[in-house]
Amino acid sequence: MPEGHTLHRLARLHTEYFAGGPVRVSSPQGRFADHVVVDGRYFDHAAATGKHLFHHYEGGLTVHVHLGLYGFFDTHLVPEGQEPPAPVGQVRMRVGAVHSETVYPETVRPGAEDRPAHYVDLRGPTRCEVLGEEGVAEVRARLGPDPLDPDAEPDRAWARISRSARPIGALLMDQKVLAGVGNVYRAEVLFRAGIDPFRPGTELDRAEFDAVWEDLAALMPIGVDTGGIVTIRRPHDHGDVPRRGADRPRNYVYQRDGWDCRVCGDVVRAHTMDARTLFWCPTCQAR
Template identity: 50%
Template structure:
């Protein structure tokens, strides 16, 4: 599933290429056809991302909400547009670029009230300027749930997926199964700052690269997973890049969890 940096990069590119222009909006697949007619020919006023959600505003109570889900894609390409191929849920065409949305879990026209209802269910997004980390801390510091669960809970922190979860826990030296209420405030501030830095870098690059030269140690050289140079994600059994211990994996709430048993050993509680 695309993580939050992907949506923010998508929003940035769409703002640059489509905002301020009257767009042609259609649904070659047909599943979004009725709503597409309502915004076709209208000026796109803004594009915003919050977590894994994208919101395209065409006017009052005319907001297209997109969630890519597991398989969704929404690439932008230069004109002229190729004929639609496959199941294109929505096509938008601007003066210089077009974008085809395929395979989303959500593509719907919402009112502003409905948008606010979605946002109310989401936690702070580390990539947004209006994010309040204290909001997430308030929930984490009271929870018995492990960090591995809390970081993937979009109502706690919006935009974090499996890759960022594995990598920030490794980089901060935190055990994945540490209960949220046992996380110290200093560790939380370090965790939030690390998430912001990694996700900003991912948004800028268009890919996730978390390994730094300063942290390489006894293990082998970084390899690519999801077009990324990473410490733990999908490196089961490979030597930790810092200490050489084999990276561990187990299933956690139907998702794979990756960590280094040495670098992420048990830590003391709050301090």
């Protein structure tokens, strides 16, 4: 499942592609019938909270997208005067910038007719729906603070963690506690902090929580900027080939079970926690 940095990166890109002008919104798959209420409207901006993406349109309407396990966006750059490629497969929603003077002559953005047009195709999301302002507020109210939000309130997360007997490894993945943290960031920040993922939340002290929060707030913006999760400190990066492929970031413990720990040399372990695979080093993260 994409983690929070991916959604924030998409929000940044979609704002760049579409904000300030009208867009065409369609549902080639036919499973997003409400596209008709935003088709042709001005695209104000895109935003993200945790793993949720919001396309905000004029008039207070918002398309809410949750990618879930299988959702993703394809992006097409179409030269001026050419038609976008025909949708392939099950495209739930297509959004395209309006760059032609013949479509909305009274609203076309200055100079837009001279630029290529972006189109994005959404496939396989868990949620794709049109919400009003109250609906958006309800979605956000269900989520914990987002480390990528400069106005986030980490005290809300600490209040829940400090009262919970659940393992901190499970609490970090609970979107009602912290928004946007997924399996990779969970494993990596706990390793970097030297915290046993099986420790109950009630056993953490505030300094430990603050260190985890500050680490997430420092690492996740790198993911927004680069599109990848980067967590290894330079002295521990040995230039090895990651298990997931040479083009993927190197990690401390995520998907390195059975391999030597980069820091101490012990064997990295794996265990199922709340139906997700947890990775940790029993020496560097000793309880």
